[in-house]
Amino acid sequence: MEQILTVKNLKKSYGNMFAVNGVSFSIDRGEIFALIGPNGAGKSTILKMVATLLSPTDGKIDVGGFDVVKNSNSVREIISYLPEDSGAYKNLTGIEYLKIMAGLYNDDNKKQKEYIEKGKAISGLNSRLSDKVGTYSKGMIRKLLLARTVMIAPKLAILDEPTSGLDVINAMEIRRTIKDLTKQGMTVLLSSHNMLEIEFLSDRVAIIDNGKIHDSGTPSELKKKYGKVNLEEVFVEAVKPSFAQNKEIK
């Protein structure tokens, strides 16, 4: 199987504090790989480094055969990133936003039209796409942004907390969309602290805390390994030694 993303011994420090400390994993084409962990575990930092936003302090990230530090421009051609809690330009209409983003990914007008049509369909916003983004609800903005992220058919979609802050209905719709898109060959790296969501979406999971991966595998493998019924309990069990150690230090 072709590997789309390879992360080796990745580190990111701010002063003496390591936000990410020696993380390694890889993702195959068409796979949904999830990083799960509490707030501040280092999930978003890893995603930002893969998305070329932050430079690693140490280690190596390879996306589709390109190094994120040395070939960041080539990496940006094949990835698409959805930041956590992000907004869109309030004074643009939904359709204007999709057009602008399509134009930034491809100079070819025909290709741009393809992206926009796909974006329109994925967003499900129909006639509301003609309204200004400033008039959208949080769920509508998230759908628009998800549509923008995946409409260009990236080799790797990086989704940071894709359903954070959304109601149950909107969250379910977005999860279903992500799942459907991977069936068409898209690879997804996502982060979440919602274990239920991860269990539903992911092919493989990495449990992360204090900047380190504590364990990884398919949800069923992990549940079996730790003898637990859900990922939430698996997570607690997996990070227990680190939690106890931190408590001692405090």
Place this chain on the structure above:
Amino acid sequence: MKKFLILLKKEIKELLTLQTILPLVITAGLFMFIGNIVSKEAEKTNKPQDVVLINQDNSTLSSFVVENLTKANVNVSLSTENDINKAISDARGSNKSAILIIPSGFEQAILSGNQKKIDVYTVINNFSISGSKNYTNLLAAFAVTNETLSNSLIKQKIVDINPNVIKNPLAQNEFIVVGDKKANASPNEIMGFVSQQTMFIPIILFFVIVFASQMIATAVANEKENKTLETLLTTPVSRKAIVAAKMMGAGVVALLASVIYIFGFKSYIGGITGGQKATEQTSQIISSLGLSLNTNSYILLGLSLFAGILVALAISLILGAFAEDVKGVAGLTTPLMIIVAIPYFLTMFTDINSLSPAMRYLVYAIPFSHIFMAAPNLFLHNYAPVIWGIVYQLIVFGLFVWIAAWIFSTDKIITMKLNFSKMRKFNKNR
């Protein structure tokens, strides 16, 4: 290039909103409105002053005074009322601005070489400038009448002599020298006219720079706060194109805003100065001295302003990158505003060249000083300092663009922040 144009369009669309334009249009409209009102008030005060005059002397000389006051734009209504309180009450009722009483014995006293005062009761209805203008106009009319009366008396007492020689034996013939040109005119009149014509230039320049700076810093902070910048930075667009589009977008909107503002402000200034136009003689003198801006001067002034705006935009882009959210922008851009204000006020109230060398070089080091110094230099045809000023501004601009591009091409754009509210909290808690 295509991606740059897409980004530019996006920036302009984001900046050119009803919320941005409406306050400007309202401000410009208010300026026009105030200018219009002031202009109408000024017209009113230039009308002949309505006064009541009680001539208790009824002499040839008192009639001479009445006649000359009338010639000096005073509308005199004669009254025979002897009760001053009644006269005041009547005057107030008929909207007269003053009551003048020429006392009996006026002519006799003057002709015998003694002063005899005319009583002047000024009716004050308000304390505005237009209210005091009535009194000023009356004083001017008195001065003219006094001059005529004085000349007449001198002629009566000393035959065959020009009264001006007695009053002002020392008279000056005034010339103005500008560069290698000279003209026979009063410096006060010419300097007053030129400064009146150019007084709005620094105000507009200050406004444009402040507006552009605030706009781009807010735009960057807003993108950081909404995380739209994170999305933009992961697209396959060069970071330089992102920086350039942001600066150009803000520059275009700032220029448009300044046009609206200039339009309103010119109407305002036109109103408060009464749309004063140069007399034909003044125009000729100004032209012969070359004290007007030609096409080249306007191009240089425009280039200087443009270079200054570019510097302000580049600095503000960096400041915006430091902001964690839009609320933090005001605090971050305040030092820049102060730096712009220093040359603004200095050029309004003093000549930079008269400052001490240390202070002068400090002012020269501020890139915005060269914009404010450009207009006076261009009026005096000192092109070299203006050109060097533009070159210096462009060098400073290049330096700040390089810094901005570096910040945007590293993860500093995501990680660096200055949060004043957190800093305040930290200091409080310490």
